[in-house]
Amino acid sequence: MDILPSLRIGTRGSPLALAQAYMVRAGLARAHEVGEDRFAIEIIRTTGDQIQDRPLSESGGKGLFTKELDSALIAGTIELAVHSSKDLPTHLPSEIVIAGYLPREDARDAWIGRGGVTLDALPEGAVVGTASLRRAAQVKRRRPGVKTTLLRGNVETRLKKVESGEIDATLLALAGLKRLGLADRATALLPLDEFPPACGQGAIGITRRAQDDAVRDALAPLFDEATGFALAAERAFLAALDGSCRTPIAGHAQVSGHDLAFVGEVLKADGSEAYVVRRQGRAIDAALIGADAGKEILLRLPHGVAGLM
Numbered sequence: 001m002d003i004l005p006s007l008r009i010g011t012r013g014s015p016l017a018l019a020q021a022y023m024v025r026a027g028l029a030r031a032h033e034v035g036e037d038r039f040a041i042e043i044i045r046t047t048g049d050q051i052q053d054r055p056l057s058e059s060g061g062k063g064l065f066t067k068e069l070d071s072a073l074i075a076g077t078i079e080l081a082v083h084s085s086k087d088l089p090t091h092l093p094s095e096i097v098i099a100g101y102l103p104r105e106d107a108r109d110a111w112i113g114r115g116g117v118t119l120d121a122l123p124e125g126a127v128v129g130t131a132s133l134r135r136a137a138q139v140k141r142r143r144p145g146v147k148t149t150l151l152r153g154n155v156e157t158r159l160k161k162v163e164s165g166e167i168d169a170t171l172l173a174l175a176g177l178k179r180l181g182l183a184d185r186a187t188a189l190l191p192l193d194e195f196p197p198a199c200g201q202g203a204i205g206i207t208r209r210a211q212d213d214a215v216r217d218a219l220a221p222l223f224d225e226a227t228g229f230a231l232a233a234e235r236a237f238l239a240a241l242d243g244s245c246r247t248p249i250a251g252h253a254q255v256s257g258h259d260l261a262f263v264g265e266v267l268k269a270d271g272s273e274a275y276v277v278r279r280q281g282r283a284i285d286a287a288l289i290g291a292d293a294g295k296e297i298l299l300r301l302p303h304g305v306a307g308l309m
């Protein structure tokens with residue numbers, strides 16, 4: 001008997017967001033042995049999509065990529081929303097829950113250097129373009145003489161700016177490049193341990209209405225438990241730090257079997273200070289491990305998180 005409810009999938013309209021929504025739709029069709037045409041894709045423009053001329057960190061608060069999707073869920077015009085987990089704020093409206101995560105893609109940052117130049121080989125004064133305060137801080141930590149500049153816009157636009165010579169290099173999530181079929185544009189991959197990525201990077205998360213049991217059950221077969229543990233640690237770390245979008249924060253949990261290894265980093269925006277924490281534990285303790293790691297960093301910060309901006 002087919003009791004699958006009619007599901008409308010909400011997503012942002014960027015090429016990456018759409019690729020991710022299509023992955024979810026394909027997963028649903030496979031899991032329920034129905035055609036993909038059973039699932040409508042609804043494109044929803046978010047505040048974050050409208051702001052292109054300034055860093056999002058200056059645009060007031062969290063949830064810039066999620067608020068309008070939350071509203072559509074609450075209003076009942078979609079049944080689920082697909083997100084890049086790193087864009088999901090630590091606190092969601094009470095009507096919304098994270099249903100789960102697809103198996104995580106490679107979480108590393110890709111380095112795209114013009115002519116293949118590496119970060120270490122960049123000349124002094126070279127310009128690295130990125131919209132991410134974390135990436136800028138990690139670059140400056142390693143190479144204080146390199147300049148960083150704001151670079152927004154979608155993945156293709158950013159890659160073109162490297163080609164044209166407007167900037168010497170950029171960094172992008174390898175996961176995003178892979179989903180767009182552009183992984184071959186990476187000229188190096190940054191090691192997770194030295195350049196931990198943003199919390200949630202590489203994981204596609206799905207939100208739904210908290211009370212919607214039918215949608216909960218329909219989505220359940222898509223989700224990956226190990227990714228859920230990793231994200232529980234990373235999101236608890238972020239929540240413990242209560243970092244604003246203006247604080248460079250990195251965090252990554254690796255789950256193997258019953259074990260979890262966490263690395264977190266908080267930096268000063270100019271890279272002059274960095275605080276790193278490492279934790280090992282059981283995967284089922286993920287949220288405790290992440291929260292504990294966040295508290296340790298807070299204790300070590302001389303002027304709290306605000307002192308890092």
Ligand SMILES: NCc1[nH]cc(CCC(=O)O)c1CC(=O)O
Nearest residue numbers: 084086172173175176201202203
């Ligand atoms: N900040 C935008 C964003 N949100 C998620 C990804 C990549 C996909 C992912 O992390 O799963 C990207 C692009 C990037 O950082 O290169």
